[in-house]
Amino acid sequence: MARIVYLVELGPDSGKSAVALGLAELLSRKVPGIGVFRPVNPASDDVLLELLRSRYSIRDERLFGVSQAEASQMLAEGRAEELVGQIVERFRPLAHQHDAVVAIGTDIDDDLAFNVRLANEFGAVVVAVVNGSGADEAALDSMARQAYHALTDLDATVAAVVLNRTPEAVAAPKLPVPCFVIPHVPTVAAPTVAEVAAHLGASVVTAGADPHTALGRDVLDYVVGAAQVPALLTHLTPDCLLITPGDRNDLLVAAGAAHASGLVPLAGIVLTLGITPDPAALALFERLNPGLAVLTVPTASYDTIESSTRMQHRLSPANPRKVEAALGAFESNVDTAALADVLELTASARVTPLMFEYDLIDRARADKRRLVLPEGTEERIIRAADILIRRGVADLTLLGDPAVIRARARDLSVDLGAAELVDPATSPLRERFASVYRDLRAHKGVTLDLAYDVVGDVSYFGTLMVQLGHADGMVSGATHTTAATIRPAFEIIKTVPGLSVASSVFFMLLPDRVLVYGDCAVNPDPDAEQLADIALSSADTAARFGVTPRVAMLSYSTGTSGAGADVTKVAQATAIVRSRRPDLPVEGPIQYDAAIDPAVAATKLPGSAVAGQATVFVFPDLNTGNNTYKAVQRSAGAVAVGPVMQGLRKPVNDLSRGATVKDIVNTVAITAIQAQGS
The missing domain is CATH 3.40.50.10750 (Isocitrate/Isopropylmalate dehydrogenase-like)
Structure with a gap:
């Protein structure tokens, strides 16, 4: 019989979707096949179900019991028992087809008893999710206890309580079951510019050379532009959406310049009142190449910001960056080993591809190593680094001009704050590396001057970082040939004693x-x-x-x-x-x-x-x-x-020049695991 985990939300806006994703990720690492089920489907276009279906290769055609409209009608007609029976009947085949199932509880009428009834009918253990936003440590303790007792009083089998979206990391309350605290992560909860545009019914005036990136930026704040330029510049906040009347060409250009210059990174600009900017001002804005989307709406600024601040982001397959951020928050704050124990999950002897890939992440995170990525200015490397940092897979050093890397990361709306950025051309390590390389290759006629030039190359510099203990491994090849990646390793790191070949x-x-x-x-x-x-x-x-x-x-x-x-x-x-x-x-x-x-x-x-x-x-x-x-x-x-x-004596791995971001993440995880045993 499948292991069933039923997710119950206590209080609105708890971030239940992110916790459901984290649970599905945990289950997928333990068993070959998982299922997901919503007793009551809240919408015909349920993006959470589609995300879980696509990410975990779930092939079931129907992942829910009844629609929201069907459930509301049956309850209004006093047919609650019939509703429960219908949901259970549609759930049973799913449970028999999978090793584990995540059931995502309904918030219909905020009926806790209804969810517990379904969980018991499913034979499920319950994981409670509580919205901890704005609560201090004492309040969180009280909320956790109330949630636990409310469920057990209804005869639920509670496996764990999750306090989600808390103001900061605090000690988890002591309960008879594990309790986990997940702090609020702005990038998970924030909508993207594209989502705000869809919510407002906005038209896109311009989105630069890379519309996908421009519209994919996170909106962490909203600023209304009504004052003059100097006042606006002092009020812009990082990753804010500027909302200003369409005839304020001065603010449009000033905001574009502030972003392009690195003064403050913006999310985008919304022009209100249905007024499009002056063509000359728009042309100047585009010449600045800020990589920002400019939207236009017919409503006034007040109505626009009021509507914008009411919307919430939903995790979806369309935004893998947010999915990784949500998983990173879950895995960084939930003891997944302890949760697996309480859910009585044991790893299957059969290893599926999905389990293999997720096991790489788990094993790399368990004993973090520092890896150097020589191609630090390459977009795929930057995007992969963002995922690796969020998931806690490895500590990273990116090689290249730090200013260029930061600017590229800002353009991609990626946070590399936790990564070390090193420019081989100016690094104080270059002279020492040149001396070491000269000694290693003196028999080939390499002089100190020649060695100094050679180690300025990112592949050689990265390899020497590994050889001399500044990094535990290296991954390269996204833009370099195999020879350019492997030759330095053969010259510097060499093969394991007793082996004739790498x-x-x-x-x-x-x-x-x-x-x-x-x-x-x-x-x-x-x-x-x-x-x-x-x-x-x-x-x-x-x-x-x-x-x-x-x-x-x-x-x-x-x-x-x-x-x-x-x-x-x-x-x-x-x-x-x-x-x-x-x-x-x-x-x-x-x-x-x-x-x-x-x-x-x-x-x-x-x-x-x-x-x-x-x-x-x-x-x-x-x-x-x-x-x-x-x-x-x-x-x-x-x-x-x-x-x-x-x-090789120390791990160096080569990427295909056609490597995807996922390929890079997997290869870095593999290299980190190799470094653990070297």
Whole structure:
């Protein structure tokens, strides 16, 4: 039977959606498949359900019991028992199809008893969410106790109480069950400029060269512009939305200049009264290139700000940055291990791709390391850094001109305040790094002057940071070639003693399992000794990341069915692996179909401990490996995470130049975990 967690909101505007997201994230790390359910669906376009459906690959067609209108009508007609029966009937199939389900309680008529009744009918434990905004520590303690007793008095099985949106981090009240305090995070609760525009029915006058970014800025405050320019400049606040009459061209230009110059970052500008700005003033504003959206509305300034301040942001798939911020707040303030214990959640022996990816984040956060990202001015790196900081995955050092990085981050509405920014060109470390590099490469004729020039390169500077302990690992390659990333590591960090080669693996995230492919990125044509080293490194990497290693040494022949130099190389490599690691299940030479398909294995290699159930696939050469991983990635819809370097004394990993933000986050998490064991 599925583990059911029922989320109950006590008081309006508690931020229940963010807590539901956090619970779903926790459950998805423990079990292969989760479900979500709303007993009463508040809207036909429920963005929370769509967010959870898309993020956790939930395929159920119906995620709710009844609509709000149906529930209200049945209650008005005195058919409460029929309503409960109908909801439970629609919930039961969902519970049988999943290992765990998050049920998001209804706020219909603020009926706590109705929610508890449903939770008990579902066989669920209850997590209470209380709006703690504006309350001091004493008030929060009282609110937590009242929530707990209100639920237990109705015979609810309370698993935990969450005080959400509190003014600041305070000690959690002592209750018979775990109690967690999540402080208010402005970026989670704040609407975006696009959401304000939709709420007001505004038209977009201009949104610069990047409308997605301009309209995606968070609105943390509202400022009405009515005074002269000097007064306005003293009243602008960070990330505010300026609301001013459309004929105030002076304020439009002044606000654009204040943002573009870095004086104060704005969210956007709303022009009221239906007046569009003078074309000359608008042209000047656009020449400033502030990257701000300018909206126009027909209403007056007072009515516009009154309407704006009544709206609330809703978490949705359209804004992944806010989703990550909400998860960061949840994970930073909720002891997820303790919550998993009280929910009686144990990790499944089966590891799905989603569980694998989330486990990376968990393991990296458990023992934080500092990683250096040499491509600090690249947009994808900045966006990934924002997520990594919010989720507490690693401490980060970004290389590049700090002024350029900050300006780019401001343009992207990203906060990198917790990151260290270092410019190799001006860093006081450069002279020391040059001396170290000169000593390492003196046998190649490298002089101190040449070394000084070389270490000004971000890849070399970052690699030396790792070598000399200023960082625990490095991730690069979003804009640099593989050679530019890996060559400094080979020159400076070098391979682990006893290994003939450094190599790489890809984690192949298939719909129902995680496989390890090596080497698909580094060694063109390894000999038998090198192939054995690749196999041993790949097995160790698999084990480190929770994949039980069963190694298939791939060839075009299985067992003794074929002959030739390539088959002989694989056979020799297999023998070396067995001699060095008698405990490691390894089979070779073996064809791919015999390695992965139990039916084929029963025919070609009956009785093998690896055939038909291999998890680590070692390819005989780079040509075979690279083509195979790409074929599986494209034809089977697999997610390829990597290449992950192995065999270096300290972790350095290379990104594809087409890497997405998600790829970068995963690679940084992997590198952090490698650093934990180095």
